[in-house]
Amino acid sequence: MVVQILAAAFMASNSAQTELTIYNQGFGLVKEVRHLTLKQGRQAVAIEDVASKIDPTSVGFRCTSDPSAFSVLEQNYQYDLISPQAILNKAVGQKIRFVRTMGMQREILAGTLLSAPTAIVANPQGGQSQTYNGMVIRTDDNRIVLDPTGEIEVDSVPPGLISKPTLVWDLEAAQAGEKIVELSYISQGLNWSADYVVTLNGLGKGDMQGWVTLNNDSGASWENAKLKLLAGDVNRVMDRMRLPEGRAMFKSGGIGGGGGFQEETLFEYHLYTLQRPATVRNRETKQVSLLEGHDIPIRKKLIVDSIAGRYYPQEGEVGTGDIKPQVRLEFVNDEQSGLGMALPKGKVKVYQRDQSGSVQLLGEDQIDHTPKNEKVSLVVGKSFDVVSSRKRTNFTRISDRSVRESFEIELRNRKETPESVYVMERHYGDWTITEKNRPFEKLDSNTAQFVVDLKPNEVKKIIYTVETKW
Numbered sequence: 001m002v003v004q005i006l007a008a009a010f011m012a013s014n015s016a017q018t019e020l021t022i023y024n025q026g027f028g029l030v031k032e033v034r035h036l037t038l039k040q041g042r043q044a045v046a047i048e049d050v051a052s053k054i055d056p057t058s059v060g061f062r063c064t065s066d067p068s069a070f071s072v073l074e075q076n077y078q079y080d081l082i083s084p085q086a087i088l089n090k091a092v093g094q095k096i097r098f099v100r101t102m103g104m105q106r107e108i109l110a111g112t113l114l115s116a117p118t119a120i121v122a123n124p125q126g127g128q129s130q131t132y133n134g135m136v137i138r139t140d141d142n143r144i145v146l147d148p149t150g151e152i153e154v155d156s157v158p159p160g161l162i163s164k165p166t167l168v169w170d171l172e173a174a175q176a177g178e179k180i181v182e183l184s185y186i187s188q189g190l191n192w193s194a195d196y197v198v199t200l201n202g203l204g205k206g207d208m209q210g211w212v213t214l215n216n217d218s219g220a221s222w223e224n225a226k227l228k229l230l231a232g233d234v235n236r237v238m239d240r241m242r243l244p245e246g247r248a249m250f251k252s253g254g255i256g257g258g259g260g261f262q263e264e265t266l267f268e269y270h271l272y273t274l275q276r277p278a279t280v281r282n283r284e285t286k287q288v289s290l291l292e293g294h295d296i297p298i299r300k301k302l303i304v305d306s307i308a309g310r311y312y313p314q315e316g317e318v319g320t321g322d323i324k325p326q327v328r329l330e331f332v333n334d335e336q337s338g339l340g341m342a343l344p345k346g347k348v349k350v351y352q353r354d355q356s357g358s359v360q361l362l363g364e365d366q367i368d369h370t371p372k373n374e375k376v377s378l379v380v381g382k383s384f385d386v387v388s389s390r391k392r393t394n395f396t397r398i399s400d401r402s403v404r405e406s407f408e409i410e411l412r413n414r415k416e417t418p419e420s421v422y423v424m425e426r427h428y429g430d431w432t433i434t435e436k437n438r439p440f441e442k443l444d445s446n447t448a449q450f451v452v453d454l455k456p457n458e459v460k461k462i463i464y465t466v467e468t469k470w
Contacts, residue, residue, distance in 0.1 A: 001121035009434035010314035020190075020280060022214065023234060023273075024344065028190030030222075032183045038070060038140075038173040047167040052219025059167065067181040074170035088116035088135075089325035090158035098137060100150030104454040107147065111139035117147075165219065176206035192229050194290060194365075195345030198298075198329070199359060202352060205436075206331075207299045209325040212261075212272075216280050224277035227288075229261070231344035232269030232367055261290055263341050270342040270369075280374040293338040301328045304388045304409065305424040321390050323451060325383040325421060327363075334373045343370040350380050385414040386421060386454070394465070402469040404434075411433070423450040435466040 015034040036045055056077040063069045091113050098109040134147040173179075191216045200206040212229060261272040272290070280286065284449060301326040333339045333374035345368045351359040363380030370376055394406035413419050425440075425448045433440065433448060440448045450462050 008046055012373060012452040013210070019228065020222055020225045021230055022190045023230050023238070024192050024194075025234060026191045027186055027188050028218065028222075030183075030185055030187055033064075034181045034183055036179045036181055038171075038176055040173055041174045042073075042170070042172050045169045045171060047183065048164045048166055049220060050165055050185065051189065052165040053188040054165065054167075055186045055188070058168075058184075060184045062182050064182050068174065069179050070171045070173040072169050072171045076168045076169060076170075078166045081289040084152075085116070087154060087158060087451050088113065088152070088258060091154050092116050094158075095155065096137070097153040098145075098148050098226070099153065100148055107312075108371075110140055111137045111143075111145070111361075114144075115309045116136055125341070127248075127273045133257040134402075169278045175184045185194075187220070188228055189216065191215045196343075196346060196348040199457045200298065200329075200346060200349045200350065200402040202364070205295050210294055210343070213281060214284075214288070216284050216286075219282060221279075221281045223279050225280060227271040227274040227278040227280065229267070229274075229344075230269055231257060231272065231342065234269065241445055249402060253470070262286075265342075272344075281306075283413045290344075291339075291341060295333050296337045296339065298329050298331045301330060302326070302383050302386055302419060302421045303424060304411070304421055305392075305425075305426075306390060307426050323388045323390055325386050325388060326379060327381050327383055330375055330378055331379045332373070332375050333370055340372050342372055343367065343376070345369045348378055348443040350378060386419055387412050387414065388421070388423075398467065402467060404465065404467045406435075406465045407465070409450075411452055411454060411461070412457065412459045413457060418456060419454050421452045421454060423452060424448075425450070425464075426464055428470060429468050431466050431468040433464050433466050436462075438462055438464075440464075 004082065019031040021029040023029075030051065035191045038045070052079065054077070057267075059075065061072070063167065086356070092115065094113060096111070096113045098111075100109065101108050113135070115134065137145045137148065140146060163371070192212055195211045197209045197211075198206050199209075259275055264273070265272050274288065275376060276286070278286075304323050305324050306321075306323065329340075331337055332382075333341075333343055345366070347364055347366055349364045350362045352362055353359050365378040367376060367378070388409060388411050390407065390409045390452050392405055393408050396404040398404055409423055409425075411421050411423070424443075427448070428446055438450055440450045440453065443449050452462065453461050454460060
């Protein structure tokens with residue numbers, strides 16, 4: 001006999017221990033310890049308070065007190081929740097009473113529900129569906145009433161509706177008694193992201209504060225859970241979610257203390273464990289401090305890039321172009337800089353205090369997952385007082401497969417302080433700079449970098465000739 005009636009099922013006690021691992025890809029892994037009071041033989045056990053966005057195919061369980069205590073023959077996930085619409089849909093063809101008020105008079109219509117109202121729902125492709133089914137009642141005196149307004153009364157809740165999403169196990173127990181079960185499953189609707197704030201002191205250093213923002217729209221809440229966050233690009237099959245296979249040894253490293261996050265490597269990812277219990281409520285956004293770094297050496301770079309400036313003359317064209325230098329801030333994620341922990345991907349906002357002491361936003365950028373000892377490079381904006389202009393001064397076709405070009409880049413520092421400008425010139429094919437007025441470094445097969453130091457209010461030029469073959 002397969003037990004399908006929820007009311008006849010034994011109810012498992014609420015979880016006494018919960019571990020929640022949230023991935024930054026929109027899902028989470030829930031691990032709970034449940035206590036089951038079983039009788040001997042076959043029976044149904046209902047597991048309530050699971051997430052409404054559970055993936056039923058991901059459910060795993062084991063009896064920690066006695067692995068051979070019982071076997072699960074069948075698992076059902078019931079999610080037909082009680083709601084006015086659900087009750088009316090299941091009450092079609094049954095007797096109902098409709099209470100409506102007309103002026104000062106109260107009228108009760110008793111009859112059979114022929115059609116339940118269907119609300120207009122959003123179209124997945126955009127817009128709204130235009131289909132609408134209204135309520136139809138055949139009264140006991142054989143009248144047909146369309147779309148009455150008022151209160152609807154039913155005798156009972158139709159069978160099959162439940163108040164909470166529930167897992168129902170049909171299991172066979174070898175003997176009666178209380179059993180401890182470890183339950184795990186994956187749920188959608190859980191996500192986290194990292195956000196950082198960098199505050200410059202104007203003297204080549206700055207402070208960094210990292211925050212974790214949690215979003216729970218899974219349909220479940222967890223009290224005093226052990227919270228873990230996994231950072232990394234976990235591969236997933238589109239039509240079903242999968243868990244990382246196996247267990248990995250890991251080495252711990254600190255990200256602050258006093259109830260903060262502890263960081264460790266797990267396989268090819270990084271895991272952050274909060275060192276205190278956390279309550280994660282449904283339909284809630286929570287922020288938790290992730291890390292702090294102080295007096296981080298930060299280097300500012302002004303970059304003039306002909307490609308980034310969207311100017312590169314075509315063959316035969318002698319043109320000019322103004323390029324606003326890009327402003328970058330760079331620092332190394334190492335212990336010497338006051339950091340040295342894996343940084344999850346997220347947005348970085350950069351601030352600096354003005355002369356009155358108030359912080360002002362300089363810009364923001366996005367970083368990817370950044371291991372320790374790697375460089376962080378942030379684009380914060382464009383320079384105001386350092387300007388540049390670029391023009392091609394000569395073009396000569398040497399042969400059918402080679403040309404000679406000359407360029408001039410003028411750099412003007414309108415500040416009262418010195419600046420260094422990094423000029424990136426891009427060339428493709430087999431190119432050689434034959435003449436130049438300043439040294440350069442070949443960064444890769446397409447890039448020549450000139451570094452120009454400018455004194456306050458100084459103007460300098462880069463002049464060079466390049467021959468290109470293909």
